[in-house]
Amino acid sequence: MELDPQWVVGFVDGEGCFYVDVNPHQEMAIGYQVLPEFRVVQHERDVQVLYSLKRFFHCGVVRRNHEDRYELRIRKLSCLLEVVAFFERYPLKTKKQVDFRKFAQIIRMMTEKRHLAQDGLEQIIDITLTMNRADKQKAATILQDLHTKTG
Numbered sequence: 001m002e003l004d005p006q007w008v009v010g011f012v013d014g015e016g017c018f019y020v021d022v023n024p025h026q027e028m029a030i031g032y033q034v035l036p037e038f039r040v041v042q043h044e045r046d047v048q049v050l051y052s053l054k055r056f057f058h059c060g061v062v063r064r065n066h067e068d069r070y071e072l073r074i075r076k077l078s079c080l081l082e083v084v085a086f087f088e089r090y091p092l093k094t095k096k097q098v099d100f101r102k103f104a105q106i107i108r109m110m111t112e113k114r115h116l117a118q119d120g121l122e123q124i125i126d127i128t129l130t131m132n133r134a135d136k137q138k139a140a141t142i143l144q145d146l147h148t149k150t151g
Contacts, residue, residue: 001052005090008056011049012087013094016040018103020128021135022121022142031149032142034115034124036106038074038083041065057083080107099131118146 017039025033038060042050050062050072059079065071074083084104092100106115106124114120125139 001048003052003056005086008053009087009090009092011053012040013092013096015042016096017133018096018099018131019133020103020106020124020131022125022128022139029116030118030121030146032121032146034106034110034121035075036077036080036103036110038080038103039071041069041071044068044070057086077107077110081111084108096132102127102131118149122146 019037019039021035021037023033023035024031040050040053047062047070050070053072054060054062057074057079059076059082060072060074062070062072074080084107087100088104091097106127109115109120109124115124122143125143129136129139
């Protein structure tokens with residue numbers, strides 16, 4: 001299946017997700033790891049679309065997500081930079097564009113290694129709090145922990 005860039009934009013507008021999680025990770029200098037990901041979920045009957053998107057972006061993993069659902073998940077930073085470049089060249093048309101811009105900002109911060117310092121991590125968490133799928137309670141707990149460490 002050959003995909004047209006505008007088709008990809010429309011499909012991702014409806015089915016895609018730009019998400020950034022922050023998790024405790026003892027091996028990280030600051031104690032937390034930033035985990036951005038681009039995901040598209042589909043029913044198993046349409047799994048071929050996910051494989052086509054994987055070929056289109058030249059990266060990612062397609063796997064079972066939940067019972068009869070599969071997902072394409074892209075987490076590698078170099079691949080996420082390519083995804084960001086694509087959606088900057090071919091902008092999303094829905095409100096998802098707002099989350100995408102925030103996601104792109106976080107990806108750029110990570111390429112600058114700003115997520116490895118407390119102030120950068122706090123900025124990233126603040127940005128994630130304004131995104132659609134933000135886990136506000138978890139973020140507040142992490143911010144409190146970071147402030148306790150330096151307080």
